[in-house]
Every structure is written in structure tokens, then in C-alpha cells.
Amino acid sequence: MAASDHTILQQAADWLAEGRKVAIATVVETWGSAPQPIGSQLVIDADGNFIGSVSGGCVEGAVVTEALDIIGSGKPKLLQFGVADETAWKVGLACGGKIGVYVEPVN
Amino acid sequence: MKRDLLVQLLAARANRQAVALITDLATGEQRLVPRAQAGNDPLAEKLDEAFRFDQSGSHDGKFINIHNPPLRLVIIGAVHIAQSVIPMAQQLGYDVTVIDPRGAFATGARFPGIALHAEWPDEILPQIGLDPRTAMIALTHDPKIDDPALNAALKSDIFYIGALGSKKTQAARAQRLRDHGFSDEQIARIHGPIGINIGAKGAPEIAVSIMAEMTRALRLGD
Numbered sequence: 001m002a003a004s005d006h007t008i009l010q011q012a013a014d015w016l017a018e019g020r021k022v023a024i025a026t027v028v029e030t031w032g033s034a035p036q037p038i039g040s041q042l043v044i045d046a047d048g049n050f051i052g053s054v055s056g057g058c059v060e061g062a063v064v065t066e067a068l069d070i071i072g073s074g075k076p077k078l079l080q081f082g083v084a085d086e087t088a089w090k091v092g093l094a095c096g097g098k099i100g101v102y103v104e105p106v107n
Numbered sequence: 108m109k110r111d112l113l114v115q116l117l118a119a120r121a122n123r124q125a126v127a128l129i130t131d132l133a134t135g136e137q138r139l140v141p142r143a144q145a146g147n148d149p150l151a152e153k154l155d156e157a158f159r160f161d162q163s164g165s166h167d168g169k170f171i172n173i174h175n176p177p178l179r180l181v182i183i184g185a186v187h188i189a190q191s192v193i194p195m196a197q198q199l200g201y202d203v204t205v206i207d208p209r210g211a212f213a214t215g216a217r218f219p220g221i222a223l224h225a226e227w228p229d230e231i232l233p234q235i236g237l238d239p240r241t242a243m244i245a246l247t248h249d250p251k252i253d254d255p256a257l258n259a260a261l262k263s264d265i266f267y268i269g270a271l272g273s274k275k276t277q278a279a280r281a282q283r284l285r286d287h288g289f290s291d292e293q294i295a296r297i298h299g300p301i302g303i304n305i306g307a308k309g310a311p312e313i314a315v316s317i318m319a320e321m322t323r324a325l326r327l328g329d
């Protein structure tokens with residue numbers, strides 16, 4: 001894993017220390033040409049602040065939205081995204097791959 | 108993830124310990140496995156491979172997330188080329204340490220914010236520790252400074268050793284190392300002349316060529 005991912009986890013710890021609620025999203029599976037490698041992480045707080053990346057911008061919005069629910073429910077969830085070419089072009093990413101993202105609350 | 112698991116993960120990183128976080132994707136159960144104890148884990152075989160190739164992945168509903176220690180680059184020589192290498196290495200995720208016993212070179216003004224040691228390599232390297240997530244480049248051209256560092260590097264299992272200097276300089280260096288008892292096979296671990304051949308001109312381009320070669324060693328093992 002890249003050192004930057006450790007910076008991301010440190011951010012999670014720092015936010016927790018400030019009393020914020022936090023979820024961690026991790027790319028656990030990829031198919032085809034995925035924009036971010038397995039193990040890439042995104043840390044989200046209950047206000048929707050986030051740092052890191054799971055897709056280079058393609059599905060971050062959806063992951064953050066799910067993460068807010070997961071912070072509320074306290075239950076982890078495995079999300080899957082197909083990054084269809086047409087959709088990808090719309091958001092500026094023409095990869096055509098698929099990714100599995102595991103989102104878990106830190107508690 | 109439990110908060111104390113996150114704390115343990117970050118502590119392992121600070122101590123340069125390789126660990127794997129294993130998550131059961133169906134139940135959310137997690138465990139942290141240090142590399143040193145991976146052999147006793149039910150996923151021992153997968154873990155060994157994952158650690159070696161720094162490759163996280165899912166196996167039968169279990170996600171193995173590899174947390175290897177951060178990459179580290181030890182630069183021998185607080186010289187001009189080092190100033191070009193450092194920002195690129197940092198961008199690639201390396202923690203950088205610069206060693207040069209010449210106090211006039213190893214100054215905070217020339218290397219702001221960098222771990223600097225104005226000491227002889229053979230004195231400071233044992234404290235720094237050379238491990239498989241570490242690379243070393245010797246840039247001084249001065250055998251008095253470069254050779255002790257290369258000696259230490261060849262006795263370690265760092266993943267990349269590079270030494271600046273022409274083919275003639277390299278041949279003379281190889282002979283000195285042979286005189287120190289190193290075999291040709293061991294000496295062949297040193298990449299020199301340093302860097303892949305891209306016709307680099309000037310320090311920034313030489314830095315590109317060095318970091319490209321280091322990346323190849325990291326990812327392809329050659």
C-alpha cells in the first residue's frame with residue numbers, strides 16, 4: 001500500500017480524537033481496468049468531509065452518501081460499482097472497470 | 108473497524124512493522140496479523156504472497172489488506188542531484204533520509220524539512236536500519252563516503268542500491284568491494300551507472316532516471 005494511505009488512516013484517527021464519527025471505505029475487489037488499486041482508501045466523517053480516493057473521482061460521491069448511512073447504522077456494507085463507459089465519460093473517467101468497496105464505521 | 112485496531116495499525120506503521128488486516132466481508136470480523144506471525148495464520152500461504160508482492164486482495168470472502176512499512180530512501184551525499192531526487196521520491200511515497208559527513212553539504216538550509224545526518228554512513232546506518240522496504244543511492248563520488256554505505260547496503264536485504272559514477276568509476280568500485288570480500292554476484296546488486304538510460308541531462312532528469320529504475324526494482328524486482 002502507498003504511504004499516502006497511511007496518511008489517510010492517520011486522518012481517521014485524528015478525526016476520531018476530535019470526537020467526530022468516521023467511516024473507512026476500502027477498495028477490496030477490482031475487475032477490468034480499475035482506476036485505483038485494491039487497498040485504496042477513503043475516510044469519511046459524519047458531515048461528509050472526506051480524504052483519500054477509491055476511484056479517482058468516479059464513485060466517491062456515492063460512497064460518501066452510503067458512508068453517512070453506515071456511520072448512522074454502525075453496520076459495514078460491501079458496495080459494488082460498475083463503471084460503465086458512458087457514465088464514466090460523463091464524470092471524466094473512461095475506465096470501464098468494476099470495483100467492490102467495503103465501507104465500515106470505526107467504533 | 109474497532110478503534111483500537113486502527114490505533115494498533117498506525118502504531119505498527121510507526122514502528123516499521125509489516126501487518127495485514129484481514130476482514131471477513133460477510134460478518135465484518137477483523138484481525139490484525141503481523142508478518143512475523145503470518146505463518147501460523149489459517150491464510151498463511153496467501154499472506155506470505157501478499158506481503159512479498161505488497162498486494163492486497165480478496166480470497167473466499169476474506170479481504171487481506173497489506174500494510175507494509177512506508178518506503179524509505181537513504182541518500183548518501185547531500186549533493187545537488189539529491190535536491191532533485193527528494194521531491195520526486197516524496198511524491199512516490201518514500202520517507203527520505205540524507206547522510207553526508209561533510210557539514211557544509213548537510214545543512215538544513217539546503218535540505219529543509221529532511222532527516223539529515225552529518226555523520227559517516229557506517230556510524231549512522233546501523234541506527235537507521237536497512238530493511239526490504241528501503242532503497243539506497245550513493246551520490247558523493249567519494250569512495251571514503253560511498254564505500255562504507257555500499258558495504259552496509261550489500262550486507263542488507265534492501266530492494267535497491269544505486270551508485271552514481273561512470274563505468275570506469277564503477278569498475279574501480281567493484282574492485283574495491285571485491286577486495287573487501289564481496290562476490291561478483293553481490294556486487295551486481297549495485298545499479299551503476301545509476302538510473303535507466305533516458306539520455307538524462309542535468310539533475311532533475313537524472314532524478315527521473317533514478318526514480319524510474321528504483322520503481323522498476325520495487326515493482327518488478329529487477
